[in-house]
Amino acid sequence: MIAKVIPLQRLPKRLSMFDYLVPDALTAEIQNGQIIEIPFRKSKHLGLVFSLADIETNKSIKLETIQNILNPVPLLSSQQIDLLLELGAWYGISPSRLIKMALPPLQKNKIKKMLLKKIKNSQIKSDRKTKIAFEQYKDESEHRTQLTKHIKNRTLVVVPEVNLIDEVKQLLPLKLQEKIVVWHSELSEKQQFENWMQIRNQKKEIIIGTRSAIFLPLDGFKSIIIDYEHDENHKHWDQAPRFHIKDIVEKLNIASTLLSFSPSAATYYHVHKKNYRGNLKLTIARDAQTVEMHAERLSGNYGALAEETKQAITDAKQDIFIYVNRLGFATSVGCNDCGHLEECLSCKNALVYHEKTLTLHCHYCRTQKPMILVCPKCQSSLTKLYGAGTEFIEKEVRRILGADSHREIIRLDSENFPSEENTEKSRVIIGTKMALRRIRWDKTDLIVLTDVDRQMNIPEYLAQEEVWHLIHEVLYRKQADAKFIIQAFEKTNLICRSLTEPDRFYRTTLNSRRALGYPPYLYLTRYFYGNLNAMVAQKEAQRVAADIRQGLTKSQKKIILLGPIEMHPKFYRGQFWYEIIAKLPADAWQENLKFLNQFIPENWKIDPNPISILSP
Numbered sequence: 001m002i003a004k005v006i007p008l009q010r011l012p013k014r015l016s017m018f019d020y021l022v023p024d025a026l027t028a029e030i031q032n033g034q035i036i037e038i039p040f041r042k043s044k045h046l047g048l049v050f051s052l053a054d055i056e057t058n059k060s061i062k063l064e065t066i067q068n069i070l071n072p073v074p075l076l077s078s079q080q081i082d083l084l085l086e087l088g089a090w091y092g093i094s095p096s097r098l099i100k101m102a103l104p105p106l107q108k109n110k111i112k113k114m115l116l117k118k119i120k121n122s123q124i125k126s127d128r129k130t131k132i133a134f135e136q137y138k139d140e141s142e143h144r145t146q147l148t149k150h151i152k153n154r155t156l157v158v159v160p161e162v163n164l165i166d167e168v169k170q171l172l173p174l175k176l177q178e179k180i181v182v183w184h185s186e187l188s189e190k191q192q193f194e195n196w197m198q199i200r201n202q203k204k205e206i207i208i209g210t211r212s213a214i215f216l217p218l219d220g221f222k223s224i225i226i227d228y229e230h231d232e233n234h235k236h237w238d239q240a241p242r243f244h245i246k247d248i249v250e251k252l253n254i255a256s257t258l259l260s261f262s263p264s265a266a267t268y269y270h271v272h273k274k275n276y277r278g279n280l281k282l283t284i285a286r287d288a289q290t291v292e293m294h295a296e297r298l299s300g301n302y303g304a305l306a307e308e309t310k311q312a313i314t315d316a317k318q319d320i321f322i323y324v325n326r327l328g329f330a331t332s333v334g335c336n337d338c339g340h341l342e343e344c345l346s347c348k349n350a351l352v353y354h355e356k357t358l359t360l361h362c363h364y365c366r367t368q369k370p371m372i373l374v375c376p377k378c379q380s381s382l383t384k385l386y387g388a389g390t391e392f393i394e395k396e397v398r399r400i401l402g403a404d405s406h407r408e409i410i411r412l413d414s415e416n417f418p419s420e421e422n423t424e425k426s427r428v429i430i431g432t433k434m435a436l437r438r439i440r441w442d443k444t445d446l447i448v449l450t451d452v453d454r455q456m457n458i459p460e461y462l463a464q465e466e467v468w469h470l471i472h473e474v475l476y477r478k479q480a481d482a483k484f485i486i487q488a489f490e491k492t493n494l495i496c497r498s499l500t501e502p503d504r505f506y507r508t509t510l511n512s513r514r515a516l517g518y519p520p521y522l523y524l525t526r527y528f529y530g531n532l533n534a535m536v537a538q539k540e541a542q543r544v545a546a547d548i549r550q551g552l553t554k555s556q557k558k559i560i561l562l563g564p565i566e567m568h569p570k571f572y573r574g575q576f577w578y579e580i581i582a583k584l585p586a587d588a589w590q591e592n593l594k595f596l597n598q599f600i601p602e603n604w605k606i607d608p609n610p611i612s613i614l615s616p
Contacts, residue, residue, distance in 0.1 A: 001027050001054050003066060005047040007040050008106060011094040012602055016085070017050050021063040030066070033074025033081060033119075035103075035111050037067045046070070046106055048099055050081060073116035075103060075200070077219050084215070087248065089594045091241035092606035098241065102215040104196035105189040117201045119219050132249070133257045134229075134271050134278035139476065143261070144171040150257045151176060152222040157208045158245055160233035162186055163437045165208050168227060176206060183209030183216060211236055211245045221254055229258035229267060230469045232462070232611045244609040251590075262472035265465055265513070266520040268506045282502035285475055290496045293489045304393055304450060309485055310400050312446050313428075316483075319444040320407075320428040321435070322397065323470070325455045326352070326389040333360060335375040342372070347569035355391055364569050393430050393450065401428075412438060433470070441477045446485075449474070453489045459568075460613055461518050468495055468505055517560065523589035525582050525608040527600050528567060528616055530575030538564065541578035548580065548599045559584055559592055568614040577616040 001022040020038055022030055030036075030049060038047040044067065076084075076099070084102060088095040100106070135150070137143040147168065151157070159168055162184045169180055181195050181204035198204045200217050207213055211234055218224075226234065226245060234245040249256050258267055263280060270276040291306040301307055313320060333353050334341045342351045344362035351360035353371060361368045373381060394411045401407060408423070412431030426443070429435055449471070456464050474484055488496050498505035514521045527544070531537035541564030552559055560583040567577040584592040593608055600606060 001030075001052060002063070003030065003036075003052050004050040005036065005038055005066070006050050006096050006099060007038065008035075008046045008048060008096055008100055008103075009040065011096050013088070013092055013094050014602075016088065016095050019063055020047075021065045022052070023065055026066060026069060029069055029072060031072075031074050032078045033076045034072070035070045035075055035106075037070060037108070039064045039067065046108070046111075048076070048081070049074075070108060070111045071114050071116065073114075073118060075111075075114075075116065076217060077119045080217060080219065083251065086251070087241065087243070089597065090247075090590065090608060091243060092597045092600060092604075093240050098215065101212060102217065104193040107193075110193060114197070115201075119217075130253075130255055131275065131277045132270075133255075134263065134267055134276045134280075135257060135259050136263060136279075136281050137259065137261055138281070138283050140171065143259075146259055147171055147225070147227070148173065148176070150223060150225055150259070151206060152255075154202070154205050154221045155207070155223045155225060156213060156216075156218060156221055157206065157225045157227060158211060158213055158234070159208065159227050160210070160231035161437070162210055164228065165210070168208055179205040181207055183207055183213040185210065185212060211243070214243075214245055214248050218252075218254065224249055224252070224254050224256045225259060226256070227259045229260045230262050230264040230465075232466065235609065235611045237607070237611055240605070242605070242607045242610075247609055261476040262469045264469075265506055265509050269510055269520045282506075283472060283475060284502065285471065285499040287475060287478075287480075288471060288484050288486055288499050290486045290488055290491050290499070292491045293487055303396060305396055305400075305448075306485075306487055309448055309487065312448070312483055312485060313397065313400050316446040318426050319440055320446045320448070321439050321444055322393055322428065322430045322448045322450060323433070323435070324390045324393050324430060324450050325432060326451075333371070335378065335380060338375060338378040338380070340375050340377045344569075347571040349569050352389060355395070364572055390430050390432065397428055397430060410438075436473070439477070442479060444478065445482045447474050447478055447482060448485045448487065450487045452486060452495070453493065456493065456495065461513065461516070462611060464495060465509060468498075471495070471499070517583050519609070520586060522560070522583040523586050523593075523608075524610060524613075525584065525589075525593055525596065525606070526579050526610050526613070527582075527596075527604050527606055528577055528579035529601075529604045530572070530577045530616060532575055534570075534576040537576040537578050538566075541580065544599065544601065544604070545580050548582075548596060551595075551599055555595065557592060557595065559596070565614075567616050569616075572616045575616075579616075581613065 003020050003022050004017045005020045006017045030052065032049050032051060034049045036047050036049060037044055080102065084098040085095045088098055135146045137146050157168060159165055165182050165184060169177060181198050183195055187195065199207060202220065207216065226249065236243050267276065268280060271278055271280055291308050293306060296306050333351060342360055343349065344351055344365055344367065346365045347362065349362060349364055351362055354361055358371045359368045360371055390411050390413050394409060397409060408425050408427040410427055410429050412429055412435035429438060452467055456467050471486065478484060494505060494508055513519065529537060529540055531540065545561065545564050548561060552561065561580065563580040564578045565581065567579050570576055582596055597606060
């Protein structure tokens with residue numbers, strides 16, 4: 001008997017499984033999905049049985065022999081293994097990496113001692129037979145109702161961030177909380193093992209976890225809920241496999257529901273086209289007050305905060321949150337006379353000024369240098385500071401409140417994120433998006449979003465939608481009587497005009513995406529490559545693009561190819577980056593994605609359904 005075995009090691013994507021001889025002593029016991037011990041690369045390793053064939057071996061070919069079956073009960077069903085192989089083809093990685101994501105931490109002694117239930121009636125790989133549903137909630141009460149309504153026996157609830165797991169759990173009645181097990185990357189190995197066993201043996205009926213929970217053994221699960229469905233953190237973007245939770249859910253024959261207080265543009269489209277079941281109840285943002293910074297400039301206020309915002313800061317009795325989308329004191333430093341802008345020597349991005357350390361930082365390359373006071377081009381003073389970062393706003397708020405203020409002022413960004421202290425003292429939090437998790441919404445009576453125009457104008461097709469969801473997250477979380485100010489250079493931008501007419505935002509956004517061939521009308525995937533040498537990176541990208549175009553010509557597939565394109569920043573983490581973008585028919589993207597992946601070398605990165613077009 002021959003067994004096809006997937007070694008549970010990091011392997012090249014084209015070496016997914018190997019043939020092993022099953023000794024006579026194990027033929028009656030061996031099954032697909034079991035964890036076994038195999039000789040591999042001159043040592044013993046763990047492997048997973050993929051398939052078995054009762055055939056004679058060719059005596060001229062010497063096969064290694066399986067040494068031991070660690071547990072008689074399969075850890076994964078054949079259907080789940082098939083699914084993981086399919087996903088490996090989507091994301092251009094060896095199935096062994098995905099199988100390890102589906103298993104607990106692998107320790108030989110623990111696997112031997114596992115008491116596992118036999119898997120029955122797995123349907124997770126079957127084609128989807130029911131439409132995905134969408135439900136919207138506008139406040140915590142509606143959120144609780146929707147969760148309770150859609151949680152059936154054996155339900156997976158996926159949230160975009162670890163800190164939201166407990167929030168969702170607390171919304172559920174106590175009788176459901178007792179049935180919950182959690183799953184996320186911050187669990188210890190011991191916790192992961194114990195929780196995995198409870199899931200695999202069906203001891204707990206509800207999983208609440210982040211995106212990696214989709215790889216757990218979901219045999220017998222009745223429903224999946226993707227909560228905060230609009231959130232970009234449902235995409236695993238920073239390392240392979242670069243998967244989006246929605247793409248995988250599409251593949252499963254499990255009743256699935258998307259929940260959100262702010263539907264994504266793609267979800268809005270699918271509900272209108274009846275691809276999803278459900279209704280839209282868009283929130284009219286009457287509580288949001290827009291302040292036009294252009295008018296402030298005309299009246300002589302050249303600061304980062306409007307006069308109305310300053311007065312609101314002075315009047316606030318409880319906590320204040322001021323959102324700033326940039327780090328540092330000033331977002332760039334330049335010369336008044338010749339227009340010179342201080343740039344990073346590597347990636348050519350503008351350097352950010354940090355006043356406290358008197359240094360210029362590149363937040364991409366993580367480098368810094370002392371602030372220079374003389375222009376290297378024309379020798380005049382480098383005095384022009386552009387834009388306002390978190391440090392600048394912090395200094396401005398301290399000036400407004402004065403030295404005698406009882407408030408604690410906290411700056412929270414990727415460079416300054418102190419541990420939280422329990423205090424009743426009122427506080428001002430100034431921070432980027434990551435600061436949202438620290439807001440005491442029940443004690444906050446002023447929220448200010450600054451410089452939203454800058455974030456909207458980033459050259460990414462999802463940039464405006466991200467600002468839209470940020471505004472609606474504030475509307476969902478804030479107290480009814482809290483003041484909410486949005487500072488924009490002009491009130492005529494799409495988002496400000498759509499606050500009281502939300503359909504306008506979605507219709508305009510979708511019309512633009514249809515004209516440009518973006519999702520949901522076409523499916524995007526991108527392939528990118530980096531090298532220490534810029535010329536080598538460019539030539540390699542040109543070579544691969546030529547190979548793909550030749551393949552497309554032969555196959556006559558309806559795929560649009562763009563590039564190669566220089567990425568932004570072009571120099572990142574010590575390499576120069578180029579990418580190729582492909583636009584696939586939305587109704588046939590899975591097969592077309594696998595077709596394209598065959599042209600992609602091992603050292604390239606594969607990113608289906610990306611949340612960024614330009615960034616490496």
